Structures are given as C-alpha cells and as structure tokens.
Amino acid sequence: MSLITAENIEVRNGGTRALFGVSLALEAREIVTVVGPNGSGKSTLMRALIGAVPLQAGRITRRPGLRIGYVPQTLHIDRALPMTVRRFLNLPNRVGRAAARAALARTGVEALEQRQLAGLSGGQLQRVLLARAILNAPHLLVLDEPTQGLDQPASASFYRLIEALRDEMGCAVLMVSHELHVVMSATDRVICLNGHICCEGTPDVVTAAPAYRELFGTGTGGALALYRHEHDHAHDHPHGHADAPCHDHGDHGA
Amino acid sequence: MSLLDDFMVRAVLAAVGTALACGALGCFVVWRRMAYFGDATAHAAILGVALALAFSVWVPLGVLIVALAMGVLVGTYASDTITPDSLLGVLSHSALALGLVTVSLLPQARVNLDAYLFGDILVVRPLDLAVIWIGAAVVLGLLAWRWQALLAEVLSGDLAYASGLNPKRDRLMLTLLIAAVVAVSIKVVGALLITAMLVIPAAAARLIARGPEAMAALATLIGIAAAIGGLFAARTLGTPAGPSIICGAAALFLVMSMVARLRG
Numbered sequence: 001m002s003l004i005t006a007e008n009i010e011v012r013n014g015g016t017r018a019l020f021g022v023s024l025a026l027e028a029r030e031i032v033t034v035v036g037p038n039g040s041g042k043s044t045l046m047r048a049l050i051g052a053v054p055l056q057a058g059r060i061t062r063r064p065g066l067r068i069g070y071v072p073q074t075l076h077i078d079r080a081l082p083m084t085v086r087r088f089l090n091l092p093n094r095v096g097r098a099a100a101r102a103a104l105a106r107t108g109v110e111a112l113e114q115r116q117l118a119g120l121s122g123g124q125l126q127r128v129l130l131a132r133a134i135l136n137a138p139h140l141l142v143l144d145e146p147t148q149g150l151d152q153p154a155s156a157s158f159y160r161l162i163e164a165l166r167d168e169m170g171c172a173v174l175m176v177s178h179e180l181h182v183v184m185s186a187t188d189r190v191i192c193l194n195g196h197i198c199c200e201g202t203p204d205v206v207t208a209a210p211a212y213r214e215l216f217g218t219g220t221g222g223a224l225a226l227y228r229h230e231h232d233h234a235h236d237h238p239h240g241h242a243d244a245p246c247h248d249h250g251d252h253g254a
Numbered sequence: 255m256s257l258l259d260d261f262m263v264r265a266v267l268a269a270v271g272t273a274l275a276c277g278a279l280g281c282f283v284v285w286r287r288m289a290y291f292g293d294a295t296a297h298a299a300i301l302g303v304a305l306a307l308a309f310s311v312w313v314p315l316g317v318l319i320v321a322l323a324m325g326v327l328v329g330t331y332a333s334d335t336i337t338p339d340s341l342l343g344v345l346s347h348s349a350l351a352l353g354l355v356t357v358s359l360l361p362q363a364r365v366n367l368d369a370y371l372f373g374d375i376l377v378v379r380p381l382d383l384a385v386i387w388i389g390a391a392v393v394l395g396l397l398a399w400r401w402q403a404l405l406a407e408v409l410s411g412d413l414a415y416a417s418g419l420n421p422k423r424d425r426l427m428l429t430l431l432i433a434a435v436v437a438v439s440i441k442v443v444g445a446l447l448i449t450a451m452l453v454i455p456a457a458a459a460r461l462i463a464r465g466p467e468a469m470a471a472l473a474t475l476i477g478i479a480a481a482i483g484g485l486f487a488a489r490t491l492g493t494p495a496g497p498s499i500i501c502g503a504a505a506l507f508l509v510m511s512m513v514a515r516l517r518g
C-alpha cells in the first residue's frame with residue numbers, strides 16, 4: 001500500500017481554486033520533488049497532505065500509523081514565546097536528551113541546542129526544523145521549499161543531507177522546490193504543478209560535461225539535476241513562456 | 255478572629271485563586287496575541303451580569319454563558335470584509351454598552367454595577383470562593399492536559415496538524431477557558447481589569463523566562479504576589495482592591511524589566 005494517496009483532490013483558498021483534480025501516490029523510499037510557478041498550489045498541496053486544509057472534493061488516504069515529518073516553508077516565531085531549540089524538539093512528543101542531540105548533530109546544528117528559536121537565522125532554523133522532523137523516525141518527510149534562500153553549494157549540501165537521511169531511515173521524501181528546472185538529483189520523480197498536475201517525469205542527472213559544471217558551479221557534487229518539462233496537453237490560448245513552463249490553464253480539468 | 259480578618263482571609267483566597275487561573279492562561283493570551291479578545295470577553299461579561307439580573311439567573315452563570323457566546327462568536331465568525339481586530343472592536347464595545355443600557359432599564363431600584371466593573375473582593379462569599387477555586391482547578395487541569403498540543407499550535411498550526419493533532423479544537427478550548435476565567439475573576443478585579451490580570455503577569459514573566467514552562471510558573475507567582483500585595487495595600491491605604499492588585503502587577507512588571515536589563 002502506498003504511504004499516502006491523493007485522489008482527485010480539490011482545495012479552495014477563499015473564492016479561488018488552489019488545487020483541482022490532483023491525484024498522486026507516494027511509495028516508500030521514493031523522493032518526489034514538486035515544482036511549479038508561484039501561486040501554483042505547491043504549499044497548499046503539502047498542507048492538504050498533512051491534513052491542515054479541508055478538501056472541497058476528492059480524498060486523501062494515509063497508510064494506517066503513517067508518521068510524517070513536516071518541515072514548513074517558514075516558521076514565524078513570535079518573540080513573546082520563549083523557547084529553546086531543545087524545548088522545541090519536545091513538541092509535541094517529548095524525546096530523550098540523547099535522541100535530541102543526535103538529531104541536531106545529524107542536521108549539523110548541535111551547537112544550537114540551548115539557543116532561543118526566535119534568534120536563529122533562516123538557515124539555522126531550517127536545520128532545526130529538519131532535526132525535529134526526523135526525531136520520530138518518520139515514514140515520510142515533507143519539506144516545503146527547504147532550499148529557499150540558500151545559495152547553490154548550500155542547496156547541494158542540504159540535498160545531500162536529505163538523500164543520506166532517506167538512505168538511513170528508509171523514509172520517502174516529498175519536497176517542494178522553488179526552482180522550476182533545477183531539482184535534487186536523487187529525485188525519483190518530478191511533479192510539475194499549476195493548480196493541477198501538468199507533467200511528471202524523472203530529472204536528467206547533471207553530467208560531468210563542462211557546460212553543466214559551469215552552470216551549476218563547482219562544489220555541488222552532483223546533488224543537483226535538470227528537469228525537462230514535457231507537457232502532454234496543449235492549450236489553445238496563447239501565453240508567455242518566459243517565466244513558467246507550466247502555464248495558467250485554470251479552465252481545464254474542472 | 256475579628257470580622258475584618260475574616261473578610262481579609264476570604265479576599266486573599268479569592269485573589270490567589272484568580273491569580274492561579276490567570277497565570278498560565280495569560281501566557282497563551284500573550285503568545286497568541288489575544289489581549290483584545292480578552293477585553294471583548296470581559297466586556298461581554300457586563301452584558302451577562304445585566305441579563306442575569308433581568309432574568310433572575312445566578313450571576314456567575316449568566317456571565318459565563320454570555321462570555322462563552324462571545325468567545326465562540328469571535329472564534330468562528332469569518333468575513334472577507336471585516337478584520338478580526340475591527341470585529342472585536344465592534345462586539346466588545348457593543349456588548350459593554352448594551353450591558354450598561356440593559357442594567358439602567360432594570361426595574362430593581364438600583365443595581366450597583368461598580369462591583370462588576372471594578373471588582374468587589376471584600377464582599378466575596380464562600381460560594382464565590384468555591385466558584386473561583388473550582389474554576390481555577392478546571393483551567394489549570396485542562397491547560398496541563400493539552401499543554402504540549404497547545405504549545406505546538408502556538409508555534410505553527412501546520413506543525414500540529416502534521417503531528418496528528420487537532421489545533422482547531424485546542425484553539426477553541428483556549429477561547430472557552432478565557433471566557434471561564436472572566437466569569438471566575440469578575441468579582442475579584444472587575445470586568446475592566448480582567449485582561450490586565452491575564453496580560454501583565456505573563457508579560458512581566460516573559461522578560462526573564464527562557465522557556466514556556468518557566469514563563470507560566472513565573473507569571474503565576476507574579477500574579478499571586480500582586481494579588482496579596484495589592485490587597486494589603488488596599489486595606490492599608492483604603493484604595494479599591496481590584497485596581498490595587500493590578501497596580502501591584504504593574505509594579506512587578508517594572509521590577510522584572512529592571513532585572514532583565516541588569517542581566518543584560
């Protein structure tokens with residue numbers, strides 16, 4: 001049985017349709033990257049899968065007992081709330097000191113254990129969130145734009161960490177990327193989303209060719225890959241291709 | 255034991271019970287920025303008093319019902335054209351004004367609303383004490399039971415959902431607890447100053463606390479100290495008890511700011 005299955009789900013944000021006719025299934029150990037332009041419903045899809053937004057139609061089935069480790073896109077920490085990194089790892093389930101330290105060490109932020117959450121930088125907070133997400137040995141890691149704000153070597157190193165975690169824990173990974181064409185090279189499947197699923201496929205692993213190496217910079221160690229969008233449906237209305245390979249075709253699939 | 259001391263013992267018990275109910279809950283009011291919501295609920299309590307007197311219902315019950323109704327209304331009302339802030343403004347002051355108008359229309363010779371607006375802790379009866387302490391026990395018990403889930407919800411509703419929690423239900427519980435605390439503490443500090451009892455000790459504790467549990471414990475201690483200190487100051491100086499307690503809390507807030515500054 002798949003870890004989690006979405007069948008024809010539709011989600012509305014206020015009056016507008018954020019997602020419609022989206023179906024997908026995630027298998028154990030699979031790494032799936034969701035790409036799409038701004039406002040294409042990527043975060044909404046993640047939030048629907050963790051159960052945080054109500055569905056207008058369709059349904060989501062989780063394997064019984066499924067543990068999800070969720071890393072949100074951002075976490076606004078109100079300064080009114082005093083909370084150390086160590087205390088944060090105890091939410092909502094208390095964990096032992098050794099387990100907490102091990103998780104922080106695994107994501108490279110063991111030095112932050114006694115720091116206040118509100119004082120962390122974006123990159124530090126990201127790794128603390130990841131440490132919390134892996135604490136309960138999740139079957140599925142859900143990451144919403146984890147590399148936003150990171151430069152290319154930092155993204156590559158974050159991706160290598162995710163891949164290593166997948167190998168160690170045997171979990172599946174579902175990740176949103178803010179990059180349309182550059183994804184984690186260990187990705188098994190890329191899903192291009194724009195309200196509905198436009199296309200799916202596997203990324204091309206970046207080869208050692210000099211042109212590629214120049215494009216991706218040095219020191220990324222092959223952690224990044226290109227995704228070629230191949231849309232199987234044509235649209236009879238003209239639209240600009242400059243920014244988004246997935247076009248706004250909200251009239252389809254209703 | 256003299257009559258005065260007997261009053262004083264009951265007053266101290268009432269004030270300490272209120273401080274217990276307000277300490278930890280006040281932290282959530284501060285963390286979730288619900289101070290204005292607390293005000294709206296407290297103002298609705300005046301309407302509750304008026305309606306209870308009009309229909310000869312036990313006053314704490316009337317207060318509880320109207321405060322709960324206000325909490326649920328604010329928590330569930332949604333509109334594209336009115337922000338929660340203005341909604342609270344509309345409901346809060348409408349409820350207060352409606353309560354004051356209703357009281358003036360009551361046939362009873364003269365209802366002294368001052369006791370409900372500013373508190374009247376020196377006429378606390380044993381039944382009031384029971385209401386306060388049972389209320390405090392319920393509030394603390396529920397907070398302790400849902401503590402981890404509530405903290406997760408404060409940080410991020412999505413994190414709570416992903417952990418299999420139901421943050422919507424926990425948010426509703428907070429709303430209801432605030433209504434309960436308003437009903438419980440209206441006799442002690444009065445409707446106009448209840449929010450102060452929630453917010454000031456918690457804000458003072460935040461200045462030096464490094465964790466949520468420490469902040470809740472410290473807020474409770476500050477509330478208790480303010481309650482006892484304020485009461486004795488009121489007796490010595492002949493000042494009203496409720497406002498004196500809040501002045502005590504404000505003084506402790508100043509002390510905490512200085513401690514925080516000294517510690518750097």
